[in-house]
Amino acid sequence: MGQKPITFFRQVLALCAYPDLLDDNKFPEDAKQRARRILGACGGHSIGAYSASQGIECIRQDVSRYIEKRDGGIPSNPDNIYLSTGASDAIVTMLKLLVCGEGPDRTGVMISIPQYPLYSAALADLAAVQISYYLDEDRCWGLDVAELKRALSAARTHCNPRVICIINPGNPTGQVQSRKCIEDVIRFAKEEHLFLMADEVYQDNVYAEGCKFHSFKKVLFEMGPEFSSTVEMASFHSTSKCYMGECGFRGGYMEVINMDPEVKAQLTKLVSVRLCPPVTGQALLELVVNPPQPDEPSYSTFMKERTEVLAALAEKAGLTEKTFNTVPGIICNPVQGAMYTFPRITLPQRAIDTAKEEGLAPDMLYCMRLLEEEGICLVPGSGFGQREGTYHFRMTILPPTEKLKVVLQKIRDFHVRFTKQFS
Amino acid sequence: MGQKPITFFRQVLALCAYPDLLDDNKFPEDAKQRARRILGACGGHSIGAYSASQGIECIRQDVSRYIEKRDGGIPSNPDNIYLSTGASDAIVTMLKLLVCGEGPDRTGVMISIPQYPLYSAALADLAAVQISYYLDEDRCWGLDVAELKRALSAARTHCNPRVICIINPGNPTGQVQSRKCIEDVIRFAKEEHLFLMADEVYQDNVYAEGCKFHSFKKVLFEMGPEFSSTVEMASFHSTSKCYMGECGFRGGYMEVINMDPEVKAQLTKLVSVRLCPPVTGQALLELVVNPPQPDEPSYSTFMKERTEVLAALAEKAGLTEKTFNTVPGIICNPVQGAMYTFPRITLPQRAIDTAKEEGLAPDMLYCMRLLEEEGICLVPGSGFGQREGTYHFRMTILPPTEKLKVVLQKIRDFHVRFTKQFS
Ligand SMILES: Cc1ncc(COP(=O)(O)O)c(C=O)c1O
Numbered sequence: 108m109g110q111k112p113i114t115f116f117r118q119v120l121a122l123c124a125y126p127d128l129l130d131d132n133k134f135p136e137d138a139k140q141r142a143r144r145i146l147g148a149c150g151g152h153s154i155g156a157y158s159a160s161q162g163i164e165c166i167r168q169d170v171s172r173y174i175e176k177r178d179g180g181i182p183s184n185p186d187n188i189y190l191s192t193g194a195s196d197a198i199v200t201m202l203k204l205l206v207c208g209e210g211p212d213r214t215g216v217m218i219s220i221p222q223y224p225l226y227s228a229a230l231a232d233l234a235a236v237q238i239s240y241y242l243d244e245d246r247c248w249g250l251d252v253a254e255l256k257r258a259l260s261a262a263r264t265h266c267n268p269r270v271i272c273i274i275n276p277g278n279p280t281g282q283v284q285s286r287k288c289i290e291d292v293i294r295f296a297k298e299e300h301l302f303l304m305a306d307e308v309y310q311d312n313v314y315a316e317g318c319k320f321h322s323f324k325k326v327l328f329e330m331g332p333e334f335s336s337t338v339e340m341a342s343f344h345s346t347s348k349c350y351m352g353e354c355g356f357r358g359g360y361m362e363v364i365n366m367d368p369e370v371k372a373q374l375t376k377l378v379s380v381r382l383c384p385p386v387t388g389q390a391l392l393e394l395v396v397n398p399p400q401p402d403e404p405s406y407s408t409f410m411k412e413r414t415e416v417l418a419a420l421a422e423k424a425g426l427t428e429k430t431f432n433t434v435p436g437i438i439c440n441p442v443q444g445a446m447y448t449f450p451r452i453t454l455p456q457r458a459i460d461t462a463k464e465e466g467l468a469p470d471m472l473y474c475m476r477l478l479e480e481e482g483i484c485l486v487p488g489s490g491f492g493q494r495e496g497t498y499h500f501r502m503t504i505l506p507p508t509e510k511l512k513v514v515l516q517k518i519r520d521f522h523v524r525f526t527k528q529f530s
Numbered sequence: 531m532g533q534k535p536i537t538f539f540r541q542v543l544a545l546c547a548y549p550d551l552l553d554d555n556k557f558p559e560d561a562k563q564r565a566r567r568i569l570g571a572c573g574g575h576s577i578g579a580y581s582a583s584q585g586i587e588c589i590r591q592d593v594s595r596y597i598e599k600r601d602g603g604i605p606s607n608p609d610n611i612y613l614s615t616g617a618s619d620a621i622v623t624m625l626k627l628l629v630c631g632e633g634p635d636r637t638g639v640m641i642s643i644p645q646y647p648l649y650s651a652a653l654a655d656l657a658a659v660q661i662s663y664y665l666d667e668d669r670c671w672g673l674d675v676a677e678l679k680r681a682l683s684a685a686r687t688h689c690n691p692r693v694i695c696i697i698n699p700g701n702p703t704g705q706v707q708s709r710k711c712i713e714d715v716i717r718f719a720k721e722e723h724l725f726l727m728a729d730e731v732y733q734d735n736v737y738a739e740g741c742k743f744h745s746f747k748k749v750l751f752e753m754g755p756e757f758s759s760t761v762e763m764a765s766f767h768s769t770s771k772c773y774m775g776e777c778g779f780r781g782g783y784m785e786v787i788n789m790d791p792e793v794k795a796q797l798t799k800l801v802s803v804r805l806c807p808p809v810t811g812q813a814l815l816e817l818v819v820n821p822p823q824p825d826e827p828s829y830s831t832f833m834k835e836r837t838e839v840l841a842a843l844a845e846k847a848g849l850t851e852k853t854f855n856t857v858p859g860i861i862c863n864p865v866q867g868a869m870y871t872f873p874r875i876t877l878p879q880r881a882i883d884t885a886k887e888e889g890l891a892p893d894m895l896y897c898m899r900l901l902e903e904e905g906i907c908l909v910p911g912s913g914f915g916q917r918e919g920t921y922h923f924r925m926t927i928l929p930p931t932e933k934l935k936v937v938l939q940k941i942r943d944f945h946v947r948f949t950k951q952f953s
């Protein structure tokens with residue numbers, strides 16, 4: 108999508124891949140230092156060696172320090188950090204660890220609707236029971252405890268609810284949960300004895316004024332020992348999102364909190380089956396949690412690149428919302444964070460009928476027509492889940508601004524045309 | 531363990547990580563060409579982008595060409611190639627795909643004893659039934675169809691056997707299966723309607739005179755259409771072994787053969803849950819299957835490095851076997867291939883009794899004492915499985931020759947001492 112990688116990260120990764128370059132005076136000293144530090148922590152000083160299954164120790168330490176800094180000093184223990192093959196791997200592993208039972212004892216897992224499809228897929232694969240709770244589109248995809256309670260008590264009849272998953276900032280909905288809402292969720296998890304899975308891979312992607320990322324861990328600890336020493340939790344992060352966008356490296360981590368030591372031993376055993384996460388992804392994660400510092404030569408370029416990426420995303424978030432809301436029949440919540448918008452579309456009855464005849468979800472018909480007519484690929488809301496009778500699509504805000512403007516214009520024109528055609 | 535990475539591979543990986551280096555005249559032209567080719571096949575020309583879940587298409591094509599060349603022209607279809615996060619990932623995924631059923635219908639999976647522990651771990655995790663067949667230590671860890679039949683019919687009473695796994699060359703046993711033996715296994719798989727999983731990650735690690743690597747696929751196709759169009763099979767390869775030894779990159783592939791298209795569709799869906807294998811691992815795999823050619827500038831260095839690594843391994847394989855067989859109470863089969871030796875040790879009755887008192891397997895006691903006395907870590911045979919009443923340890927042959935000599939000498943002295951102490 109045209110987003111440029113952070114120079115410093117790629118320099119260090121090249122140095123790690125081919126350490127002969129350490130003699131090259133083209134590379135800044137801090138990049139070389141970081142590469143030496145990473146290589147020093149690798150078996151045989153090579154990123155080609157297997158690492159410990161939980162991840163390279165010094166990187167886990169740096170992850171802990173990063174979390175402590177992010178959360179204003181709340182302690183983090185490197186023993187609770189598991190490096191992973193992207194967040195996907197950690198999320199799937201954690202679900203696998205938590206799901207058990209048969210029949211009405213089968214583990215139920217609460218996930219938001221609309222959801223990121225990794226969750227429904229992993230639950231189907233594990234034969235766990237998906238407990239859907241709906242985000243409130245009218246309150247900017249907010250999370251309402253009354254809805255959590257409704258979903259939970261409906262589910263108790265046929266499964267054993269044990270886990271609640273939250274994505275914040277949200278995919279596909281782009282909302283940033285308020286501190287109050289996070290407190291409510293934590294209180295709910297405590298009352299109902301649920302393990303809390305906080306998918307926080309978009310933690311640096313917050314754009315809307317007045318919005319701020321609050322980590323579940325920080326809020327948990329600020330609620331006092333009654334909560335911070337009892338609620339079991341895992342938080343997930345990734346090198347794929349934020350300002351780095353390095354999806355191909357498959358880097359990530361999870362931090363587990365208040366996990367029973369015996370369960371944690373099983374987790375460690377479980378991750379060791381696949382030997383270790385990719386060391387290149389671990390190295391990249393090390394750079395994300397330990398970026399150039401103000402007194403280092405790469406700092407100014409790093410900050411410039413980082414700021415540019417995040418500013419461009421913020422601009423595109425605003426542009427997308429504004430443009431969609433000028434179109435009759437499209438209602439778009441603010442893109443407070445993450446990289447997506449999930450606008451609601453009004454479809455004419457005839458379009459709905461036609462879709463039924465063709466055996467398609469109505470928003471699938473809409474997206475297929477758009478693809479055919481304009482070559483633009485959106486994902487229909489039905490792929491993420493939505494309230495019965497409502498229709499949406501998901502679009503990323505990632506294309507370069509000028510391209511995004513063209514895309515938004517084309518979707519607008521298409522929407523008007525489509526509505527006319529089926530009215 | 532001191533094994534040096536292949537220069538060409540690391541150069542291309544550095545170029546892919548930091549493409550600014552493409553302007554650097556320090557890199558050979560063929561390395562730059564390969565990097566450009568790989569980047570051209572990546573989304574946005576960056577290894578930071580997600581790839582297709584099955585892997586980058588042009589790399590899958592090159593894997594197919596590599597297999598065709600290896601197997602003397604037998605066709606390979608890139609649609610049947612799945613790139614993976616090391617072979618571990620592909621093996622676990624394939625087992626997951628094949629295991630189903632409950633109670634006496636639960637899928638049974640045949641694995642060799644001694645085995646590589648990935649298999650027993652994955653089967654336990656999937657609650658599949660492990661069907662153990664024993665390799666014949668007296669015939670150089672050969673595979674005997676009578677033993678396969680015995681194991682299978684014993685298992686039929688309590689599960690539904692559907693899969694047979696073979697590791698060739700073997701870990702931990704270091705044998706290379708003969709062509710005849712592979713034919714027997716294929717015939718057995720056909721007769722018993724078993725899915726054949728061929729773990730061939732050590733395919734370039736063959737040292738013993740008279741031994742040759744025969745791929746299951748080649749033998750299958752040479753047995754004629756009666757076999758080649760019916761036996762369902764998957765073969766696994768990895769960037770972690772052979773002459774490259776690049777474990778940290780987590781590269782690998784599997785080729786599936788005669789898989790029902792509907793099952794294959796499920797496989798594709800299954801791998802897409804985790805998005806994609808690490809792109810750096812995919813890039814490395816591309817280089818393994820498409821190494822420098824005779825008319826290219828990097829060829830001579832590449833061949834020199836490759837030959838040196840394999841020659842050193844061959845030397846160490848011979849050295850290990852010879853040294854162990856001079857020790858009374860150690861019997862060591864030839865290390866025909868792979869990177870391991872699994873010698874049998876005779877333990878005095880008093881050592882066995884002492885181990886029992888301490889709640890340890892006798893070979894665990896032996897390995898713990900060795901670790902404490904000499905700082906050498908071997909894995910007890912009980913970790914891999916062995917015939918009741920026999921004891922072994924596994925050692926890699928990877929340490930540099932001079933170090934290996936010291937290690938072998940220390941183990942020899944320890945064995946003599948240990949035997950005396952408990953006699
Ligand atoms: C909410 C959410 N969680 C997890 C992931 C997985 O990311 P990765 O496996 O690349 O770290 C994604 C990717 O889009 C996501 O949107």
Ligand SMILES: Cc1ncc(COP(=O)(O)O)c(C=O)c1O
Nearest residue numbers: 616617618646697701768770782
């Ligand atoms: C027989 C065998 N199969 C598979 C693997 C997994 O290798 P990787 O996941 O690194 O490709 C190994 C590693 O030691 C092995 O010995």
